[in-house]
Amino acid sequence: MTAADAALDAALCALGWSAFFAGQRREDETELLPARISSVHRTRLGALSAAGPIEPVLPHRGRTTSYAIGDWVFVEAHTLRLIRRLDRRTLLQRHTEGRRELQLAAANVDTLFIVTSCNADFNPARLERYLALANQAEMNPVMLLTKADTVTDAETYRQQALVLQRGLEVIALNARSPDAATILAPWCGTGLTVAMVGSSGVGKSTLVNTLAGLVGEDVQVTGSIRENDAKGRHTTTSRSLHRIAGGGWVIDTPGLRTLHVSEATDGIDTLFAEITDLAPDCRFRDCTHTQEPGCAVIAAVKEGTLPQERLDRWRKLLEENQANTPVLTGARGNRTTAKKRY
Numbered sequence: 001m002t003a004a005d006a007a008l009d010a011a012l013c014a015l016g017w018s019a020f021f022a023g024q025r026r027e028d029e030t031e032l033l034p035a036r037i038s039s040v041h042r043t044r045l046g047a048l049s050a051a052g053p054i055e056p057v058l059p060h061r062g063r064t065t066s067y068a069i070g071d072w073v074f075v076e077a078h079t080l081r082l083i084r085r086l087d088r089r090t091l092l093q094r095h096t097e098g099r100r101e102l103q104l105a106a107a108n109v110d111t112l113f114i115v116t117s118c119n120a121d122f123n124p125a126r127l128e129r130y131l132a133l134a135n136q137a138e139m140n141p142v143m144l145l146t147k148a149d150t151v152t153d154a155e156t157y158r159q160q161a162l163v164l165q166r167g168l169e170v171i172a173l174n175a176r177s178p179d180a181a182t183i184l185a186p187w188c189g190t191g192l193t194v195a196m197v198g199s200s201g202v203g204k205s206t207l208v209n210t211l212a213g214l215v216g217e218d219v220q221v222t223g224s225i226r227e228n229d230a231k232g233r234h235t236t237t238s239r240s241l242h243r244i245a246g247g248g249w250v251i252d253t254p255g256l257r258t259l260h261v262s263e264a265t266d267g268i269d270t271l272f273a274e275i276t277d278l279a280p281d282c283r284f285r286d287c288t289h290t291q292e293p294g295c296a297v298i299a300a301v302k303e304g305t306l307p308q309e310r311l312d313r314w315r316k317l318l319e320e321n322q323a324n325t326p327v328l329t330g331a332r333g334n335r336t337t338a339k340k341r342y
């Protein structure tokens, strides 16, 4: 490898390029430039190449809605014509109100920061939805509890969050303090990508500004919240990618009004592992854990090792997931639920 090639390679790795993407380059594609999508507008895309920002030219009949922030694409060096998108390592999708199609929120994300605040926004059922989504997308979830500086009982919130999923990392912080960047540095190293999700007003853009060290014109606009219920005002309206001072990348997203779960069966199993683990001990293999004799899950609730509310939320989420998940017909006419397809 020449010195110039090595420098190019280092620049790509800093953008999040890895063997997973390099392995997708075909022999006839050696001249093409890899670029990472950094903004998605109605009719145009923005991207970052090893040489700097570019505006890829969409293929004939190409639509910007087919691309997610964080996607890797190949473009032709001199024309900047977009040739193709590379397979994604991870993909975060969301349902938008009134549309059937899933919206592509962020691709190739390593860690999903699920953001909530130490106030009225804290809601276990909603946080579980985000966790199911992160698990399903195979992104490592980390829960951030902002506004810890405004309360005296941040630790109580942290304890409530810790029990939502086995092994979950939960961090209470002040999103406005530069300390937040130091605390979150382990997930934000060179080439790593994190995305922020959470309701409006929890401090996602505030965190992006702190992590990216954004100042002046580049700053992500933040908004105030209502005093009585801590609800935000939907200040951020589009997704964007920002470089973190420590070398990684952060994707800001607009706060969601509602969050629907679909095609997340595996993600829900991971989230409620303590229930999934008990099921083999039930007397009946198809036990629904509602009233069956010899049910290990009901026994755990009676013994006090599994909270009834947790079981109720599991059932509700599973029902919603089933209602939203299309049922496919398998090769031999077997009914199977749809698995995630990238």
Ligand SMILES: Nc1nc2c(ncn2[C@@H]2O[C@H](COP(=O)(O)OP(=O)(O)OP(=O)(O)O)[C@@H](O)[C@H]2O)c(=O)[nH]1
Pocket (backbone or CB within 6 Å): 146, 147, 148, 149, 150, 173, 174, 175, 176, 198, 199, 200, 201, 202, 203, 204, 205, 206, 207, 221, 222, 223, 224, 225, 232, 233, 234, 235, 236, 237, 253, 254, 255, 256
């Ligand atoms: N005291 C304190 N205020 C915070 C903290 N995090 C955010 N805020 C304030 O909360 C308000 C909302 O923050 P934003 O960053 O705009 O929230 P957002 O999650 O981006 O909201 P949307 O863009 O509407 O989805 C702003 O006034 C922030 O200054 C924190 O940790 N401590």
Ligand SMILES: [Mg+2]
Pocket (backbone or CB within 6 Å): 204, 205, 206, 221, 222, 235, 236, 253, 254, 255
């Ligand atoms: Mg915002």
Ligand SMILES: [Zn+2]
Pocket (backbone or CB within 6 Å): 279, 282, 283, 287, 288, 289, 290, 292, 294, 295, 296, 297, 298
């Ligand atoms: Zn059972």
